[in-house]
Amino acid sequence: MIDPEPVRMLLAGVGWPQMLVWPALVFTALAGLALIIGVGVRPVAVLLAGYTAVTSLFHFIPEDPWQMSIFVKNRAIVGGCLCLAAAESGRIAWRPD
Numbered sequence: 001m002i003d004p005e006p007v008r009m010l011l012a013g014v015g016w017p018q019m020l021v022w023p024a025l026v027f028t029a030l031a032g033l034a035l036i037i038g039v040g041v042r043p044v045a046v047l048l049a050g051y052t053a054v055t056s057l058f059h060f061i062p063e064d065p066w067q068m069s070i071f072v073k074n075r076a077i078v079g080g081c082l083c084l085a086a087a088e089s090g091r092i093a094w095r096p097d
Helices: 005-013 018-037 041-059 065-087
Strands: none
Touching: 005 018, 018 041, 041 065
């Protein structure tokens, strides 16, 4: 089950509006779908890299090993998104005419 409450608490903890959880959900879902079908891979991957870099800062809590593992995982995702942006989509990507 998906529970937005932990994310809402993270946002509230840094003084950001808790309702941002919903636009973030929509953005990541649509961006992931765009990458899967291969539409706008370069700009979407760059946007996702930036989004993930910013959101990883919420998890930079050196005294909490679990949060630091999420921080490092997010940094790896940033690197993967940047590699995807550099490589563009493959030959089997759907490209509307």
